[in-house]
Amino acid sequence: SLQEHKLPLVSNAQPVDSRCCYAANVPESSVERPKNMAFLIGAQKSGTTFLFDELVSRHPRIKAQTLRKDRKLRINGAKEPHFFHKIPLKSFSSYLYSYSKVTDEETAMDATPDYMHIPSAACRIAASFPGAKIIAVLRDPVMRAFSQWNMMKIIQGSGRLKDFDVEVEREIKNLRNEGCSFEKFDINGHEGVERGGTVARVERSQKGKIALESVERPKTSWNDCFKCFFFSCGTYRGPANTSEGEDVSSSCRYDFSGEGLVRRGLYVHQLKWWLELFPEDQMMVINHEQLKNDPERVLDDVIAFLSQDVALKTSMKEISQDNTLVNVSESNVNAAFIHKEASGWSLPISEEHALEKYAETLRFLYSFYEDANKELYQLMAQWGTSSGWKGSFPQSYIL
Template identity: 25%
Template sequence: MAEPPLVSFLIAGAQKGGTTALFDYLTDYPDIALPAEKELHVFDDETQDWSAPDYRAYHARFPDPAGRPCGEATPIYSYWPNSLERICAYNPAMKLILVLRDPVQRAWSHWRMEYARGVETHPFEWCVREGRQRLFAAEPWGHHREFSYVERGFYAEQVERLLGLFPREQLLFLTSDELRSDPGSALGRVRTFLGLPKAPTPAAREVHVGRQMDYPSQLTPGVVAHLRQVYAADAERLEALTGIRFG
């Protein structure tokens, strides 16, 4: 008999949206069970046999759940193909949190991270224009873990996939601005969503601030205008689905 699901909530996106800060805040609450580290990368693991997945190693990352909500944060889940379907198969009652950031600023922050890591060598403007063609040579087709600067910002597409799998009441949408400017309110919403009582707000913090170095690109008005146009239809759809509007 398969082991019953243990994990009851996920911070499933978006990368560079504030998921590390949210995870870090939640570690201050003793009534929430979290693993020792962020990003377990279970449901985007293409080496797993998804016809008969074995979750014992996953569950072992939560050594003492003691009846508390168990959750983890892997922000690629909302973007990576089949991840959300695998999550639904694991636990149809899963609660999912998305922390969304202006997709233009998210793409810029993502590029800066990959450039600082040495993964990316091309300038930002090339990456969000010609460089998008690289994803058509990737596996799985059209997706890439590092070079998906533009693609991860199509939030409405991700929300529509979520709504096709989970009831609306199992989804919570926050913005990075909300988490940064009013963490007490954002964390209060998270605790209510998880069925937990009110609790004192942990001390405000900045987590994963971008590395300071000489980058070969700037976020120019022309690139911003190009990306706003790319995201225009998705932004309208996102507002209709969630009430959140960027740009």
């Protein structure tokens, strides 16, 4: 079964188990927790805004957090509390207060798409809400990466962010140096050098254009690679006992950035970690292709998974256009999003002919993700239909 080798969860004030980052403990709070808590954990750029918007606007018993009046509106507002993946951890009481209007018959939803790829977030959520329902939407990792790069370009401008191919190459090198690229290599014709093996130097590769000089001894799991990775500061190397509110930013190092264009698409390895902490019947995995092609069916399936009444879902609201935010520049993207009339969002492609320009890098990425995707489909087959997963990803993009 998928549940073999699971360790028991311990009380709230402790790290959930010894494999979690030593800093990933959740403080106690006297504020009552919502009875039914659900997390839409990612993946970023996989239609999570559409899914969240439709659920909370069309189902009377699925609720977002209530934002404090004085809180500055930002993109995606109440959808993304951004709580469990940061260090230092902000006030757990404030987090819980934001859901205090949610009744026992209702489901409270935190839809922060950064949680999925950060093991510490999974640890903290498991410690605070062991009964939570966990939903992941997965999109073709190549177009997910491109969509993220495009968003970063629009939001951040061209300052720090390099061209897509440069960003991808830099990250692949970094992942390989750390033994965290999760690739299987064909060395001198010998198939199948597995993760966890001892071969550190690779002389020949089938992995396409990005030069492969050496690869650090591969690590065996997502948690091995990113155990103490926190979104705000990279890898935490500070004291074990951080009290709430303590500034630990100086204790962090930036082995990896929070962005992770490539890393975020290695879904199977992330899901395997969540499965260590949550029983499979509390988890649902949706193929973005399904969300695109049959959104009403997906909504019904999610509502049922949340143990809410599908019959209470109201009909789709009239949407004036498609869900593309047009005329968006970095300065007005926030305003455009807040005043949107559509559900979800899609940004215009920021660089003309970008897909043609980066065709080679996109092709490389399709081959890079082949092993991980294969492993994902195997996991889903083993898990069975109760996972919610159907089909596979496209194997190339269509211009």
